[in-house]
Amino acid sequence: MNEIIYNIVVWMDGFEWxxxxxxxxxxxxxxxxxxxxxxxxxxxxxFMIDLxxxxxxxxxxxxxxxxxxxxxxxxxxxxxxxxxxxxxxxxIPVRTSQSLWFRFKMVLLVCAAVNAYxxxxxxxxxxxxxxxxxxxxxxxxxxxxxxLGFWTLIVISGRFIAYDWFDCEYGQSAVISFVAGCVDGQTxx
Amino acid sequence: xxxxxxGPYTRTITAVVLVVFTVxxxxxxxxSVRASxxxxxxxxxxxxxxxxxxxxxxxxxxxxxxxxxxLALIGGTVIASDGRLLGLVLADQExxxxxxxxxxxxxxxxxxxxxxxVFMACGVAGKIYFxxxxxxxxLALSAGMLFEYGIRRPLLEKxxxxxxxxxxxxxxxxxxxxxxxxxxxxxxxxxxx
Numbered sequence: 001m002n003e004i005i006y007n008i009v010v011w012m013d014g015f016e017w018x019x020x021x022x023x024x025x026x027x028x029x030x031x032x033x034x035x036x037x038x039x040x041x042x043x044x045x046x047f048m049i050d051l052x053x054x055x056x057x058x059x060x061x062x063x064x065x066x067x068x069x070x071x072x073x074x075x076x077x078x079x080x081x082x083x084x085x086x087x088x089x090x091x092i093p094v095r096t097s098q099s100l101w102f103r104f105k106m107v108l109l110v111c112a113a114v115n116a117y118x119x120x121x122x123x124x125x126x127x128x129x130x131x132x133x134x135x136x137x138x139x140x141x142x143x144x145x146x147x148l149g150f151w152t153l154i155v156i157s158g159r160f161i162a163y164d165w166f167d168c169e170y171g172q173s174a175v176i177s178f179v180a181g182c183v184d185g186q187t188x189x
Numbered sequence: 190x191x192x193x194x195x196g197p198y199t200r201t202i203t204a205v206v207l208v209v210f211t212v213x214x215x216x217x218x219x220x221s222v223r224a225s226x227x228x229x230x231x232x233x234x235x236x237x238x239x240x241x242x243x244x245x246x247x248x249x250x251x252x253x254x255x256x257x258x259x260l261a262l263i264g265g266t267v268i269a270s271d272g273r274l275l276g277l278v279l280a281d282q283e284x285x286x287x288x289x290x291x292x293x294x295x296x297x298x299x300x301x302x303x304x305x306x307v308f309m310a311c312g313v314a315g316k317i318y319f320x321x322x323x324x325x326x327x328l329a330l331s332a333g334m335l336f337e338y339g340i341r342r343p344l345l346e347k348x349x350x351x352x353x354x355x356x357x358x359x360x361x362x363x364x365x366x367x368x369x370x371x372x373x374x375x376x377x378x379x380x381x382x
Contacts, residue, residue: 025380033376039257040264040372048265051294058290061282069279073268155261156254163250 002181009093010188021091028091035084042077043151045070053119053144055135062131064123094188098168100180101160108157112150119143204339208332223324233314242312249312252305259302260372266291266298267368271361274345288345295337322381326374333367 012018021028049067051057058066089096096102122139130137136144166172168182169189176182214222233239242249270291272278279287310317317323341360349357 029377029380033373036257036376037369037372039261040369041268043258043261044263044265044268046265047262048269048294057294058287060286061279061290065281066279069281070269073272073278152254152258155257156251159250159254159257163246165246 002178003183005097005181006094006183006186009097012090012093013188015090018090018093021087031084031087031091035081035088038077038081038084039155040077042074042081043155045074045077046147046151049074050144050147053136053140054148055141059134060132063133063136064128064131067123095167096161098181098189099161100166100176101157101163103179103181105154105157105161108150108154112147112154115143115146115150119147200343201340204335207339208335211328211331211335223318227318230314230318233311236311238308238311239314242308249309252308256302256305256309256375259298259305260375262294262298263302263368264372266295267365270295271364274357274361285345285349292342299334317378320378320381322374322377326371326378329367329371329374333371336363336367 021031048057049070052059052061052063052066089102119140122137122143126137126140135141164170166176166180167189168177168180168186172180172182234243242252269278270288273280273282273284273287341364344352344356344360
């Protein structure tokens, strides 16, 4: 599996646009800045919704109304974040795909997505009886707390990608090499 | 009947004067002032925060991430409240209620961002002292805080129906712009030096 991923990212790395993007000081940095700044939109909105469910924000604004109204800006932010994130991977495909933290971040993103689906499912199943309560029902509060936890870890692991502690280039232990996806005899980093 | 010399706009005018003064000060006497505060940056480098930040990369990275969480919370409160004032989000909710409810989260987010920012600054004090973009960020941050606590909040404490709509929209737009500028300049510190 790691070899397949390695071959795909080496193929991506061969594109001239990938190299140009990586080597462009302003373009790369603007894309990365946009990726970070969209946190203020997407994560900001998500935190407001989660904090409302936990009873820590907007206690007198109906919970599902708040969630529905903030969904649009949140998804606009997430869309920009996904586009810039894909471009960042495309600019440095080999190193990023073999980053332990990038892989951890991807797993956490899947967990956060499943949790978000469950949160919305529980919200629609629970009806509107609690809508004006300061706190949401227990199951929804658990999902909101998990969402805050997952996204905090996603931001931390995203930040860690910039550090080279576990890069394949430096020779890692067998376990780290496997998890990071290092390939024996690889020639590109 | 207001007793202040500048009438009901005393705080607003004072805050505007302070913002203008900060900008003028920054562009005129910054060189001599910057030289005089260099020992502060040396002290920051030698402090516990500075030592931890420079020797333990993981601690620095975690604090960086918490700094981003604080920034995200600021972004969330700004978009929710200023977005409401502009009529873009939560349009069916009372604007005064939405704005008031974001104050406490904004305060905590600012405390988180400032405290993690101080730690990070200690870890790279020797570098940021020489970076123009760092000083631009400090200027934007000062302007943002003066604007928030000196202009925006006092203004929005009044009955919103008594305020001209374009003043509200201008305030909301300025608020969004200043905090996103702070975020962008902060990110650009990482690319400089």
